[in-house]
Amino acid sequence: MKSFNHCHFTLLLWLISSFLSAQDLKWVYKIGGPTAEYGTGVSINSNQNIYDITSFMGTVSVANNSGFTSRGAEDILIRKSSSLGILQWVKQIGGVKQDVAYDVVASxxxxxxxxxTFRDSLFLDTGLILEGSQDKTSSFVLKLSGTGGVLWVRKFDSDIGVDIKSITTSGNGELVVSGNFEGTANFGADFSIISKGGTDIFISKLNAETGETIFLRQIGSSDSEYTNHHCVDGLNNIYVIGEFRNALDFNPGPEEAIFNTKGLTDIFL
Structure with a gap:
C-alpha cells in the first residue's frame, strides 16, 4: 500500500516548542539516537497535558539519558509531559517488525x-500482545489512561492491508478514525467492506469507552484513493482530505457526486 510518510533521516531530533505571544521560546525537548527517529504526532488536552508519539530504531535517549531499545525494526514511544515540558512518563510499544504510530489525540x-500500523505481533504491556500477520499490515487503535495504562486496544485488518492515518475526538464523546485499505477489511462485528479497485478510503466512528465500531463509510473507485488526515467540527461534521485518480463518486446512489481529475491525481476535501 502507498505510504505518505517519507520522513526518514539519519538523525532526527524530535523537538517540542512552546511560545509566548511574542514568539519567545519557552522550552525545547529532544529525543535522539544514532539511527532514525521521527516524531509523528502531538496532542494537548484541556488540562494542558502534552502527549506525543515517536517512531525509532536502535536505542534512543529520552530523559536523564534513559535509553529505550527497539525490539527489532521500528518501535513506538508514547510520552506525556506537563505544559512546562516536564516528562511524566514514557511508554514503549512494538514488536520485531516495523511498528509506526501515525496520530494521537488526548481527551x-x-x-x-x-x-x-504493525506487522506480526505488537507488544503493548506485560503479558499483553496484539497478534497480526507477518506478510501484511494491520492497524491498531490504542487507549491509554492518564498514567499510561492500557485500557483497550482494537485491531483492524484485511486480506491485503489496512493503514489508519488519523484520529480525532468528537463532541458527543465518540472517536473518528480514517485511513486506507485494500481487499476485504474487518472493522469489528457487522462492519466489513471490500475495496472497489486498488486502495480505498475508510472513515469510521468508534465508541470511546469500549473501542467498538458504530459507523463505517467507504470512499472508493476502480482506481486508488488515499487520505492522510481528517478533522471534526463543533457540530460533529467530519472533514476528510485526500487524493484520487480519474473519476470518483463521492455519493454513490441516486444523487451521485462524480468528480474527474484534471491530471494524474487531484485533491479533494
Whole structure:
C-alpha cells in the first residue's frame, strides 16, 4: 500500500516548542539516537497535558539519558509531559517488525488515543500482545489512561492491508478514525467492506469507552484513493482530505457526486 510518510533521516531530533505571544521560546525537548527517529504526532488536552508519539530504531535517549531499545525494526514511544515540558512518563510499544504510530489525540478526561500500523505481533504491556500477520499490515487503535495504562486496544485488518492515518475526538464523546485499505477489511462485528479497485478510503466512528465500531463509510473507485488526515467540527461534521485518480463518486446512489481529475491525481476535501 502507498505510504505518505517519507520522513526518514539519519538523525532526527524530535523537538517540542512552546511560545509566548511574542514568539519567545519557552522550552525545547529532544529525543535522539544514532539511527532514525521521527516524531509523528502531538496532542494537548484541556488540562494542558502534552502527549506525543515517536517512531525509532536502535536505542534512543529520552530523559536523564534513559535509553529505550527497539525490539527489532521500528518501535513506538508514547510520552506525556506537563505544559512546562516536564516528562511524566514514557511508554514503549512494538514488536520485531516495523511498528509506526501515525496520530494521537488526548481527551478532556486525560485519556489518550493512538493509531498506527504493525506487522506480526505488537507488544503493548506485560503479558499483553496484539497478534497480526507477518506478510501484511494491520492497524491498531490504542487507549491509554492518564498514567499510561492500557485500557483497550482494537485491531483492524484485511486480506491485503489496512493503514489508519488519523484520529480525532468528537463532541458527543465518540472517536473518528480514517485511513486506507485494500481487499476485504474487518472493522469489528457487522462492519466489513471490500475495496472497489486498488486502495480505498475508510472513515469510521468508534465508541470511546469500549473501542467498538458504530459507523463505517467507504470512499472508493476502480482506481486508488488515499487520505492522510481528517478533522471534526463543533457540530460533529467530519472533514476528510485526500487524493484520487480519474473519476470518483463521492455519493454513490441516486444523487451521485462524480468528480474527474484534471491530471494524474487531484485533491479533494
Amino acid at each position: 478532556a478526561d486525560d485519556h489518550v488515543f493512538i493509531v498506527g
